[in-house]
Amino acid sequence: MKAKMQIEGCSALVTGANRGLGRAYAEALLQAGAAKVYAGVRDPATIADPRLVPVRLDVTSPSEVEAAARACGDVDVLINNAGALQRSPALAKDAEAALRLEMEVNVFGLRRMMEAFAPILGRNGGGAIANVLSVVSWYVFPFNATYCATKHAAMALTEGARMQLKAQGTSVTGVYAGFIDTDMAAGVAAEKTSPRQVAERTLDGLCSGQDQVFADERAEEIWRLTRTDPTRLSRQGQEAWDADASIFQASRREEAPVR
Numbered sequence: 188m189k190a191k192m193q194i195e196g197c198s199a200l201v202t203g204a205n206r207g208l209g210r211a212y213a214e215a216l217l218q219a220g221a222a223k224v225y226a227g228v229r230d231p232a233t234i235a236d237p238r239l240v241p242v243r244l245d246v247t248s249p250s251e252v253e254a255a256a257r258a259c260g261d262v263d264v265l266i267n268n269a270g271a272l273q274r275s276p277a278l279a280k281d282a283e284a285a286l287r288l289e290m291e292v293n294v295f296g297l298r299r300m301m302e303a304f305a306p307i308l309g310r311n312g313g314g315a316i317a318n319v320l321s322v323v324s325w326y327v328f329p330f331n332a333t334y335c336a337t338k339h340a341a342m343a344l345t346e347g348a349r350m351q352l353k354a355q356g357t358s359v360t361g362v363y364a365g366f367i368d369t370d371m372a373a374g375v376a377a378e379k380t381s382p383r384q385v386a387e388r389t390l391d392g393l394c395s396g397q398d399q400v401f402a403d404e405r406a407e408e409i410w411r412l413t414r415t416d417p418t419r420l421s422r423q424g425q426e427a428w429d430a431d432a433s434i435f436q437a438s439r440r441e442e443a444p445v446r
Contacts, residue, residue: 191358191393191394191395191396192263192264192314192315192358192393192394192396193394194216194219194220194221194264194390194393194394195219195220195221196220196221196222197216197221197222197263197264197314198221198222198223198224198225198259198261198262198263198264198311199216199221199223199224199225199262199263199264199265199266200224200225200227200242200255200259200262200264200265200266200304201213201216201224201225201226201227201266201268202227202244202246202266202267202268202269202296202300203227203228203268203269203270204224204225204226204227204228204234204239204268205226205228205230205233205234206233206369206370207367207369207370207371207382208268208319208367208369208382208385208386209226209268209269210382211381211382211383211385211386212266212268212382212386212389213226213236213239214383214386215383215386215387215389215390216264216266216386216390217238217239219390221264223240223261224238224239224240225239225240225241225242225255225259225262226239226240226241226242227242227244227246227255227269228241228242228243228244229243229244229245230243231243242255242258242259243255246267246269246292246296246297246299246300247291247292247295247296249299252296252299252300252303253303255303256303256304256307259304259307260307261311262304262307262308262311262314263308263311263312263313263314263315264314264315264316264317264393265300265301265304265308265314265315265316265317266316266317266319266389267296267297267300267301267316267317267318267319268319269292269296269297270292270293270319270371271288271289271291271292271293272289272331272334272371273285273286273288273289273333273334274330274331274334275331275332275333275334276329276330276331276332276333276432277329277332277333277336282332282333285333286333286336286337289333289334289336289337290336290337290340293334293337293338293340293341294337294340294341294344297318297341297344297345298344301316301318301344301348301359304316305348305352305355305357308352308355308357309352309355309356309357312356313355313356313357313358314356314357314358315357315358315359315360315393316348316352316357316358316359316360317360317362317389317392317393317400318341318344318345318359318360318361318362319362319364319385320338320341320342320345320361320362320363321334321338321363321364322363322364322365322405322406322409322410323335323338323339324338324339324341324342324361324363325342325363325409325410325413325420326409326413326417326420326421326424327421327424328424328427329424329425329427329428329432330427330428330431342361345359345360345361346359346361349398358393358396358398359398360389360392360393360397360398360399360400361398361399361400362385362388362389362392362400362402363399363400363401363402363406363409363410364380364385364401364402364403364405364406365377365379365380365403365404365405365406365409366378366379366380366405367379367380367381367382367385367402368380368381368382369382378405380402380403380405384402384403385402385403388400388401388402388403389402
């Protein structure tokens with residue numbers, strides 16, 4: 188039987204909780220009746236909501252992750268939301284630097300948080316972990332190829348942790364979404380999903396014991412394509428690259444947001 192989580196009365200920790208999707212997760216948890224919500228952020232001063240408990244937490248820092256685990260020993264829901272996007276093609280001149288930064292947050296940071304909090308969740312009865320992934324966990328968009336690589340890796344860690352933690356009653360859920368209306372997708376003209384919807388669908392998924400949460404129609408569409416016509420996604424990526432690569436390279440921003 189799959190583990191199910193009751194949000195009402197729980198104690199939760201959200202990484203990257205000071206803005207965008209992280210803030211939406213924190214608010215959704217409170218509205219669903221969570222007894223305590225820790226807001227994991229690099230700078231606790233950025234948390235103004237008195238209902239939240241700020242925790243200094245840079246997921247790329249082993250010492251800060253360890254300190255957060257010591258301070259938050261009552262957690263039974265962990266939402267790994269912190270993420271980084273550098274908008275780098277695979278063979279760009281700065282792709283290695285971009286990939287290292289994204290890997291530190293999206294892969295090593297996520298794994299570090301799961302390792303630190305898995306024993307806590309186990310002691311507290313099992314609980315749940317939700318990892319914010321992406322539809323590009325399933326395919327490659329060439330303009331963000333390094334980011335796609337990290338989300339592929341994060342999905343593998345999510346599925347591996349799910350198998351490893353099943354015996355202690357901890358559910359591990361992957362959350363998949365297309366473009367979310369946050370700073371990370373500020374330059375995207377396509378239709379975007381509200382952070383609130385992603386947060387609400389995630390909590391619904393935790394309560395029903397889902398392994399995967401499709402947070403929007405884009406995720407549902409891409410999942411179907413990967414099962415029915417996976418070469419279509421590759422063709423679309425190639426066509427986009429052939430049409431826009433020079434424009435993209437000329438307009439690419441030097442810095443991209445960290446969620």
